[in-house]
Amino acid sequence: MKKMSTGNQAVALAVKESDVEVVAAYPITPQTEVVETIASMVEKNTMKCAYIRVESEHSALAACIGASASGARAFTATSSHGLLYMHEMIHWAAGARLPIVMANINRAVGPAWNIWAEHTDALSQRDTGWMQFYAATVQEVYDTVLMSYKLAEKVYLPAMVNLDGFILSHSIQPLDITDTGDFIPPIDMPHALNTDDPVTYGNLTTPADYYKFRHMIHTAMQRADKEARSIEKEFAERFGRQYGPVMEYRTDDAEIVILGMGTLARETEVAVDLLRKEGIKAGSIRIRQFRPFPKLDLDGKKVIVFDRDYSFGAGGILAQEIRMRNDVPIYNVIAGLGGQDVSYNTIADIVRKSKDEGEFWLGVD
Amino acid sequence: MLDDIPEEEYLYKGNTACAGCTAMLALRYILKAAGPNSMIVNPACCSTVCQGPYPKSAYGVPVLNIAFAAAAATADGIASAERNKGKNIIVFAGDGGTVDIGIQALSGAIERNANILYVCYDNEAYSNTGMQKSGSTPKGAITTTTPTGRKDSKKDIDFIVMAHRPVYMATASSAYPKDIYKKVQKALSIEGTKFIHIHCPCPSGWRYPTERSIELGKMAVKTGMWFLYEYEDGKIKLNPPTVAALKKPAPIDDYIKSQGRFKGANIDAIRSEVEEGIARIKEMV
Numbered sequence: 001m002k003k004m005s006t007g008n009q010a011v012a013l014a015v016k017e018s019d020v021e022v023v024a025a026y027p028i029t030p031q032t033e034v035v036e037t038i039a040s041m042v043e044k045n046t047m048k049c050a051y052i053r054v055e056s057e058h059s060a061l062a063a064c065i066g067a068s069a070s071g072a073r074a075f076t077a078t079s080s081h082g083l084l085y086m087h088e089m090i091h092w093a094a095g096a097r098l099p100i101v102m103a104n105i106n107r108a109v110g111p112a113w114n115i116w117a118e119h120t121d122a123l124s125q126r127d128t129g130w131m132q133f134y135a136a137t138v139q140e141v142y143d144t145v146l147m148s149y150k151l152a153e154k155v156y157l158p159a160m161v162n163l164d165g166f167i168l169s170h171s172i173q174p175l176d177i178t179d180t181g182d183f184i185p186p187i188d189m190p191h192a193l194n195t196d197d198p199v200t201y202g203n204l205t206t207p208a209d210y211y212k213f214r215h216m217i218h219t220a221m222q223r224a225d226k227e228a229r230s231i232e233k234e235f236a237e238r239f240g241r242q243y244g245p246v247m248e249y250r251t252d253d254a255e256i257v258i259l260g261m262g263t264l265a266r267e268t269e270v271a272v273d274l275l276r277k278e279g280i281k282a283g284s285i286r287i288r289q290f291r292p293f294p295k296l297d298l299d300g301k302k303v304i305v306f307d308r309d310y311s312f313g314a315g316g317i318l319a320q321e322i323r324m325r326n327d328v329p330i331y332n333v334i335a336g337l338g339g340q341d342v343s344y345n346t347i348a349d350i351v352r353k354s355k356d357e358g359e360f361w362l363g364v365d
Numbered sequence: 366m367l368d369d370i371p372e373e374e375y376l377y378k379g380n381t382a383c384a385g386c387t388a389m390l391a392l393r394y395i396l397k398a399a400g401p402n403s404m405i406v407n408p409a410c411c412s413t414v415c416q417g418p419y420p421k422s423a424y425g426v427p428v429l430n431i432a433f434a435a436a437a438a439t440a441d442g443i444a445s446a447e448r449n450k451g452k453n454i455i456v457f458a459g460d461g462g463t464v465d466i467g468i469q470a471l472s473g474a475i476e477r478n479a480n481i482l483y484v485c486y487d488n489e490a491y492s493n494t495g496m497q498k499s500g501s502t503p504k505g506a507i508t509t510t511t512p513t514g515r516k517d518s519k520k521d522i523d524f525i526v527m528a529h530r531p532v533y534m535a536t537a538s539s540a541y542p543k544d545i546y547k548k549v550q551k552a553l554s555i556e557g558t559k560f561i562h563i564h565c566p567c568p569s570g571w572r573y574p575t576e577r578s579i580e581l582g583k584m585a586v587k588t589g590m591w592f593l594y595e596y597e598d599g600k601i602k603l604n605p606p607t608v609a610a611l612k613k614p615a616p617i618d619d620y621i622k623s624q625g626r627f628k629g630a631n632i633d634a635i636r637s638e639v640e641e642g643i644a645r646i647k648e649m650v
Contacts, residue, residue, distance in 0.1 A: 022446050024438075050445035055473030059438030062431065062470065066406065066442025069429050070449050074442070088432050193427040193443070195402050195452060200422035202430030203407075209419055 005175035007168040010138045011077060011103040011161070012037035013177055014145035016047045018101075018184055021072040024052035024063035026082060029115045030165040031105040034077040057082040061089035061102075068098040069201065071192030073149065076100070079165060080107035080121045087125065090158075094129025094217065096202060097191065099152035099159075101145060102130075106262065106308075107165040108338040116339020117164040119261060119309040123290075123317045129217050131159040131224055132290040136247075136266040138173035140288075143241055150184050150231050155224045156191075157217070162290075164308075166339065167263045178239050225292040245294035247286040250276065254283030257298060258351060260306035261287045261318060264336050268306065270344035275351055282351060293321055298328045304354055306347070308336035315359060331355055335362035370546055371397050380423030382415040385568040385575030387539035387582060388486040389415055392424075392457060394542040395484060398549035401426060403453035404443060408436035408467055410459035411493045412486070433462055437470040441479035453482065453553050460487040460501035463562075464522045471560075475529040478557040482549070485522065485560070486539075488567035496570040496626075503590070504638050505621075505630035508570075514630050518638060523562055527596050532557035534596040538564040540582025544593065544604065564591045572625025581623065589614040589643045601649045611643060 005013065011034045015023065023042075025035040041047035050067075054060045057078050064074040078086060083104050093100050108118035122132060133148065135141040141163050148159035163169055193201070205213070228245065236242040249269045251257060256275075258268045265286035275282040287294065303326075307316025314320060319332040331354045336342045340363065350362065375396035382389040388411055396403070405428045407413050413430050417423050431439045436456045444454040458467060463485035471483060490508050491497040497510040500520035507514050526534055533555050535548045545563060552559035566582050568575045585591040586606050593604035603611070617636055621627045627635070 021448070022442060024442060024445075050447065052441060052445055052477065054438060054441075055469060055476070058434055059441075059470045059473055062435035062438035063442030063445070065431065065435070066429065066439035066444075067446045068442075069439075070404070070443045070446050072446035072448055089435060092432050092435075193404050193429060195404065195427060198401075198422075198425055198427045200416050200419075200424060200428040200430070203416045203419055203422065203428070204414055205419040 001177045003175055003177060004172050005138055006033060006170050006172055007138050007141045007163045008033035008105070008170065009037050010142040010175050011145055012041065014142045015075050016041055017177070017180055018146060018149045019073065020049050020075045022050045022052065022064065022067035022074045023076065024054050024060045024067070024074070025076045026054055026057045026060045026078070028057070028079045028082040030107060030169045031077050031079040031082070031103070033169070034103055034105070057085040058089060061086040061093060064100045065089060065093050065096065065098055068100050069096060069193050071187065071189045073187045074100050075102070077103040077105070079105040080109055083121045083125065084109065090125055090128045090130060093158045095213070097156040099149070099156055101148045101152055101159050101161065103145065103161045103163065105165045105169045106162050114338040115165065117167050117308065118337050118339070119162070122160060122162050123309045125160070126291065129157060130291065131157055132162060133159065134162045134261040134288055134290060135168065136263050136286060138168070138171065138175050139241065140243070141168065142175055142177070143235065143243065146180055146184060147231050147235055151224060151228050153187055154227045155220045157220050157224055162262065164263045183235070183238060221292045228289060243288060245289035246296065247288055249284045251283035251285060253281060254301060255281040256283070256302040256304065256351060258282060258284045258304045258306065258347070259287060259318065259322065261290065262308065264306055264308055264342055267342065267344045268347050271347035271351065274344060274348045280351070287318065293325070296322065296326060298322070298326045301328070302356065303328050304331045304333060304351060306333045306335055310334055310337065329357040331357055332359045333362060334359065370394070370543065373397065375401065375425035377423045377425060379417065380415045381417045382411070383569050385578045386411070386415070387565040387567070387578050388412060388488060390542060391486050391539040391545055391563045391565055394545045395455065395457070395549050396426060398546045399453045399455060399553060402451070403455055404429065406431055406436050406440040406443065406454065406456045408458050408462040409433040409493070410462050411488070412457050412459070414493060434466045434470060436462060436467055437474035437479070437481070437483055440481040440483070441474050441477065444480040454480070456481060456483040458483070458485055459493065460485060460489060461491045461499040464500035464520050468525070472529065475526065475531050475558045475560070478532065480556055480558070482552050482559045482561065485562045486565045487562060488565045488570060490567070490570050492567050492570045503635070505635045506626045507628060508626070526560045530599065531560055533559040536562045536564070536591070536593055538582050538586055538591060538593060539566070540579045540586065541593065541606065548595065570626070573623055577623065581620065584615065584620040586610055587615040588617045588620050589639050590617060590620060592646050594646070603650055611647060614643060
């Protein structure tokens with residue numbers, strides 16, 4: 001069924017399609033429409049799940065952890081300060097190996113108060129053991145939530161689906177509400193709390209055992225990378241929409257590659273078309289899967305990385321991730337912080353004037 | 366006297382509690398009352414440690430240990446899943462995790478009338494980390510963060526909880542295990558959020574000989590330093606030991622003097638605090 005939908009509504013519809021049993025959430029701009037849409041579906045009985053109107057984001061994820069630990073499929077959504085308020089529980093969810101899926105509507109972090117798009121909120125949760133995906137269209141939001149449940153429940157790691165605040169969360173685009181049938185099987189957690197088999201989770205652990213648990217999360221992340229490919233393949237075969245860890249555009253013969261995440265990277269594809277008309281052999285790589293981080297082949301290409309985020313004292317976070325794995329010079333563009341407008345014209349202009357290496361702050365430098 | 370309490374144990378020997386720990390005594394009777402169809406949510410507290418280190422557990426029911434501030438919300442998450450209907454979801458949290466850091470999640474859970482039993486075992490300090498002041502530490506008590514004795518008054522979580530109008534609320538004492546058993550059974554028969562606040566003397570923190578735990582627990586009730594009552598339908602009902610104690614409270618002197626934590630404390634100041642507390646509870650009945 002096709003309809004027009006915002007990114008936020010697409011999240012809610014995908015949660016419904018995934019047969020989620022427990023939703024616990026606290027509203028925050030620009031995520032609010034997600035929880036409103038779910039609340040409305042639950043109260044109108046078009047979606048069957050327990051909906052817990054918690055008093056904080058810390059409790060939202062705590063409630064999801066409780067539900068998930070007892071074997072139920074759980075969901076929450078948040079943004080910015082809400083995500084940061086969850087931080088302790090974000091670690092707990094991954095450490096407890098609970099396949100919770102969360103939508104994070106990317107938003108800048110205060111001060112000063114700023115409700116617009118930025119990736120620093122999610123990227124500051126980089127080391128918590130959550131898988132992270134960044135969507136760029138309303139359809140991709142929907143599809144990524146569905147695939148995330150299947151993936152999370154295969155490797156027992158939680159997954160965060162990111163969408164840019166307002167730019168994607170409030171954009172209305174066509175959405176194919178795919179009936180996924182048996183694509184997502186009923187959840188069956190071997191380590192669910194079970195009164196017939198009393199087990200204690202999360203109690204005191206010696207250094208040796210704790211160390212092993214951490215290593216197991218590491219191997220699960222490696223497995224997640226492979227499982228994600230096989231789930232995307234099955235999704236493509238069944239529903240005709242193809243995704244990967246990165247979405248490449250005109251990269252085959254590209255001499256310049258422009259990398260980024262979310263909607264800004266989608267805008268880059270239009271900039272690539274512009275540059276190609278001028279004879280500049282540009283291509284774009286959109287990082288869709290940030291954790292586990294994908295392998296990239298960038299040798300022999302001029303590399304420009306757009307970061308809608310920043311790690312003070314270090315540089316753009318995405319650029320650092322790429323630098324760590326690829327021995328290539330990077331021209332790092334910091335753009336779009338706090339919702340700064342970055343159009344394809346701006347991107348093309350930056351590429352035309354770009355140097356081989358260095359850091360550039362759009363609108364400041 | 367304890368004839369009708371089941372012999373089945375869900376708290377096993379070999380738990381790593383301190384000698385004379387009354388929180389474990391309370392838990393033993395809570396689990397006897399709740400039975401095997403129960404799950405425990407444990408925030409950071411002594412009870413997390415008392416289970417024993419992984420992979421062993423001294424608790425005979427499933428336990429989910431969780432971050433300090435998260436217990437009530439986590440329990441609500443378990444209770445809300447359709448698949449857990451009919452199971453007893455019990456939070457077993459210390460006073461720090463209840464009165465202080467966990468109060469927001471507790472408040473939210475009661476407001477939503479989450480179908481959980483929240484038990485606060487109150488040893489009047491952060492005992493797990495070596496006896497620091499909690500909101501529940503009484504006036505005059507020495508802790509490592511109030512080394513000359515607490516100057517201000519304790520936070521009264523019971524009145525805060527009652528202001529939420531929960532379906533059932535009770536206080537209890539580890540020195541009266543049959544009372545705990547009955548209150549837990551009653552609480553678990555009611556749908557919605559139940560809160561039981563259990564006074565639990567702590568020999569290592571309060572600095573008294575381990576064999577005096579029960580004696581001190583009873584003294585607290587007899588002096589009016591701790592009340593036993595139930596709250597239902599907007600009314601407080603005092604339980605018999607407290608009814609008797611309020612007619613003629615025992616002097617607090619022996620209770621204060623038998624604990625190292627009150628060394629050098631101003632007994633008159635503590636006495637007037639106790640008298641105020643007695644006057645307040647009498648007004649409520």
